[in-house]
Amino acid sequence: MWSLVALFNIWKMVSGSIVFLLSRCCPPDVVVFPHCVEEVSALTKVCHQHRLPIIPFGTGTGLEGGVSAVEGGVCFSLRNMDQILDLHQEDFDVTVEPGVTRKALNAYLRDTGLWFPVDPGADASLCGMAATSASGTNAVRYGTMRENVVNLEVVLSDGTIIHTAGKGRRPRKTSAGYNLTNLFVGSEGTLGIITKTTLRLYGIPEAMVSAVCSFPSVQDAVDSTVQILQAGVPIARIEFLDDVMIDACNRFSCLSYPVTPTLFLEFHGSEQSLKEQVNTTEDITQSNRGSDFQWAQDAETRNRLWKARHDAWYAALALRPGCKAYATDVCVPLSQLPQIIVETKEDLIENRLTGPIAGHVGDGNFHCLMVVDPTDPEELHQVHLFTERLARRALAMGGTCTGEHGVGLGKRALLCEELGSMAIQVMQGLKDTLDPHNMMNPGKILQPREL
Numbered sequence: 001m002w003s004l005v006a007l008f009n010i011w012k013m014v015s016g017s018i019v020f021l022l023s024r025c026c027p028p029d030v031v032v033f034p035h036c037v038e039e040v041s042a043l044t045k046v047c048h049q050h051r052l053p054i055i056p057f058g059t060g061t062g063l064e065g066g067v068s069a070v071e072g073g074v075c076f077s078l079r080n081m082d083q084i085l086d087l088h089q090e091d092f093d094v095t096v097e098p099g100v101t102r103k104a105l106n107a108y109l110r111d112t113g114l115w116f117p118v119d120p121g122a123d124a125s126l127c128g129m130a131a132t133s134a135s136g137t138n139a140v141r142y143g144t145m146r147e148n149v150v151n152l153e154v155v156l157s158d159g160t161i162i163h164t165a166g167k168g169r170r171p172r173k174t175s176a177g178y179n180l181t182n183l184f185v186g187s188e189g190t191l192g193i194i195t196k197t198t199l200r201l202y203g204i205p206e207a208m209v210s211a212v213c214s215f216p217s218v219q220d221a222v223d224s225t226v227q228i229l230q231a232g233v234p235i236a237r238i239e240f241l242d243d244v245m246i247d248a249c250n251r252f253s254c255l256s257y258p259v260t261p262t263l264f265l266e267f268h269g270s271e272q273s274l275k276e277q278v279n280t281t282e283d284i285t286q287s288n289r290g291s292d293f294q295w296a297q298d299a300e301t302r303n304r305l306w307k308a309r310h311d312a313w314y315a316a317l318a319l320r321p322g323c324k325a326y327a328t329d330v331c332v333p334l335s336q337l338p339q340i341i342v343e344t345k346e347d348l349i350e351n352r353l354t355g356p357i358a359g360h361v362g363d364g365n366f367h368c369l370m371v372v373d374p375t376d377p378e379e380l381h382q383v384h385l386f387t388e389r390l391a392r393r394a395l396a397m398g399g400t401c402t403g404e405h406g407v408g409l410g411k412r413a414l415l416c417e418e419l420g421s422m423a424i425q426v427m428q429g430l431k432d433t434l435d436p437h438n439m440m441n442p443g444k445i446l447q448p449r450e451l
């Protein structure tokens with residue numbers, strides 16, 4: 001049977017996570033470790049009966065404090081549900097339980113010639129990635145979780161079990177009814193507990209090449225990105241790091257790239273198509289004053305390069321020992337990207353804030369990793385004002401503050417402005433229908449009074 005453990009110190013063990021909030025840590029009252037969907041459902045019914053908050057927990061790699069139990073309650077750690085079920089190689093799909101991480105799935109798939117490409121850097125659980133609609137460095141080619149989740153099994157707040165695309169179904173397309181799957185993708189544990197996800201898989205590319213290219217200015221690097229995409233190069237990864245970020249990565253990962261705005265790129269395909277992609281990309285970057293192109297085809301060098309990119313968060317933190325990091329997260333239409341990054345850098349310099357910039361620029365998405373002294377109220381205030389300005393700038397350009405890292409400061413105040421009050425009311429109506437007692441992850445709910 002399930003283990004019901006009411007111990008605060010167990011919470012600390014479970015949450016060996018890097019969750020950072022600018023506010024205090026909020027542990028739950030109880031942590032439970034169900035082994036199957038029936039146990040999740042039974043436990044949820046107990047919570048429902050006693051009106052206890054429910055906080056689903058994947059691997060705790062979310063950076064915006066989504067697993068924080070601001071009202072106490074019961075944390076559902078799903079790590080014991082770690083089975084990979086129903087692999088359909090010929091249909092390119094697989095179903096997994098919530099304790100399966102993306103690295104575990106890819107290790108399992110290694111001999112099949114298939115892989116799951118959505119890669120947020122951290123070894124997150126796939127259901128947690130569905131819950132946060134994770135993206136990552138490969139999103140420019142393969143899409144985010146939203147494009148790659150085919151079906152979900154979800155336990156609602158009263159213990160009811162539903163399948164968003166129908167039980168056992170794996171359709172690539174459906175027009176039957178509302179798109180319930182995408183309602184739950186990105187719902188961050190506020191509508192139900194995801195206990196299974198069916199995912200699209202892809203063939204492992206015949207060949208991969210990575211590259212690093214330096215630029216004299218932010219504008220040149222971002223212009224290159226826009227032109228590479230406009231030229232129709234099916235690039236798999238294109239990541240921007242500003243001079244402060246590349247300097248931090250050099251120090252943290254023992255690299256020696258020039259300290260200027262930089263693009264990390266990766267191409268996937270056949271040998272022939274790689275040649276074409278690489279030639280077009282080199283022409284474009286050279287016309288934008290790109291230099292110091294460094295290519296890597298062997299897996300070891302490529303892995304070192306991408307590990308350095310994925311460690312950017314820790315590299316930023318190492319810039320100011322003792323400080324904490326707060327990641328902003330905005331996304332704008334591609335054409336607006338050069339302007340917003342240039343303006344944001346000017347803002348950071350003018351206000352003397354430490355905020356190295358790293359971005360999935362192929363999607364128009366970038367982060368300022370704000371490194372801040374949590375004991376300095378004036379600095380915290382300045383960071384708060386900066387995030388507000390950044391979010392407003394993004395909204396004015398037709399963009400958004402995405403949920404990946406920064407639901408907190410910038411987003412909360414601007415959500416109403418961004419979506420419109422009617423859209424918020426519709427969301428509230430959905431929430432009231434699925435979770436009438438506001439038990440599911442109540443700390444994440446954007447009550448109208450907060451807006």
Ligand SMILES: Cc1cc2nc3c(=O)[nH]c(=O)nc-3n(C[C@H](O)[C@H](O)[C@H](O)COP(=O)(O)OP(=O)(O)OC[C@H]3O[C@@H](n4cnc5c(N)ncnc54)[C@H](O)[C@@H]3O)c2cc1C
Pocket residue numbers: 018055056057058059060061062063065066067078098119120121122124125126127128129130131132133134135136137188189190192193194195310311313314404441444
């Ligand atoms: C170094 C680093 C880099 C990162 N880069 C990226 C990036 O590039 N792109 C990106 O998108 N993210 C990125 N992230 C964020 C992170 O990896 C994702 O948010 C991840 O998808 C969360 O998965 P998890 O299993 O850790 O969920 P958790 O952190 O455990 O939970 C996150 C939220 O989802 C809910 N949740 C978790 N599991 C379930 C479930 N089974 N059912 C319902 N709700 C659930 C939780 O209640 C919480 O609200 C990065 C994180 C780190 C540490």
